[in-house]
Amino acid sequence: MTRPTTLTPAGPGRVGPAADGEPVRIGVLAVQGDVREHAQALSALGVTWVRVRRPGELADLDGLILPGGESTVQDKLTRALGLRDPLRAAISDGLPVYGSCAGMIMLASTVLDGEADQQTLGGMDVTVRRNAFGRQVDSFETDLRFPALTEPERPIRAVFIRAPWIEAVGPGVEVLARVPERPQGSDAGVSPAAGRVVAARQGNLFATSFHPEVTGDLRVHRYFVDLVRAARERVA
């Protein structure tokens, strides 16, 4: 896999709100899920965020976050509220989007173990298995290597909650992180989870199986904000 070179302009020493360039506006899809945690991470990075529940609220966004939550509910509500087509249009127009957990499912071109009528927004050429790690009693946290982040040597604490994983990726998809061969705290020996793809990027679309928004480690959000900035500079 090749590593894009434009991803991490921010050095590890940069503290607090990023001062470079115009203020960035990022939407958080707010039909259901852990909207507040993503919003707090964006605020901590000095980014303006807006709640997106209506098609009109997608205007003038530099990026969008699809939060964690229940993917079947997010799918039903985005359809019922007339958000599905505008969201798909925004994605195909190149809007940078980050999806965590349920958000990853929403970005996947193919979902396994979904409900019969479940639809995704698509955009990323990945096959995602819903609830792949099991039920809540199987939910876990562990440290992952995620070299594309700032401080690449420092592992990221990843919290997996009834989480999906990526089972297949298309040619344009860059794998960014995998479950370690033997997750910390796992006494199951070699589990089916070992080595699974849990973070990936394709162009302006980025997804993680886990929830960086509940740990206080801002590096994943910084990665996305840098992606948003880079995308905007390319347009400008």
Add this chain to the structure above:
Amino acid sequence: MSDQQNPTTASPTSTPEGSVASGTGTSRVKRGMAEMLKGGVIMDVVTPEQAKIAQDAGAVAVMALERVPADIRAQGGVSRMSDPDMVQGIIDTVSIPVMAKARIGHFVEAQVLQSLGVDYVDESEVLTPADYSNHIDKWRFTVPFVCGATNLGEALRRITEGAAMIRSKGEAGTGDVSNATMHMRKIRAEINRLRSMADDELFVAAKELQAPYELVKEVAANGKLPVVLFTAGGIATPADAAMMMQLGAEGVFVGSGIFKAGNPAQRAAAIVKATTFYDDPDTIAEVSRGLGEAMVGINVDDIPVPHRLAERGW
């Protein structure tokens, strides 16, 4: 550390195992599960068929129980954990999270529910308590627990015992939202009172709340519970759900209000939309049209105090 903010869901002071724990059943994993349910509606279901209807209507999770609270009220008798076959049937039927109720203090019912693979256990006053002194030691479980509370002290005592989510109790099975309103307002007012206190006043506040000082201090500093707060008990209409959200609930449990009403599927879907658009009266008006009859309901005032479910638990 440059990229570190205060954790929002896991806090060292209320997390015995600390924030470095790995693996399953950590506080962050338990509390995080509730974070993912926010803005959603959790619906009481008795059978797999009802669970399917709830899922199709947009429930964020279903709550399995033996009888809905309105029937528990009407029929009386001891109310217990649902039959394992029924819980299993519900788990096999839907792919959204499945919660199930255990009696207060009945740690073996909770063990059984964990063994069945339910995603959350509700240690619930709606069932007949199994222990009138002690609640379940919820730290001993991998499965997370939600517990009811009528006030801040009660919520903090449950969190001390390991609850990873709190719901205001309301008065279940009535369709009368007044107690849910009272409990939400009470919890909010008590949190606001802590926020306004000087540091040296928090020691006495902790004594009065009958809750650990460290937890009281944390709530005073953050202005919110360290776990997600939902509301429950008497919610029967989209407007009820939206009002609870405006009063500070982060999501809604609906019990008898759906399957004791005419046209449950449509009512359930309307309550889901009203919960998302809780601050938009136009949307609430639109989804409230043509729902048919709401559950008949009972005024809480007409129920003698010893028969009020919210009085169970302490």
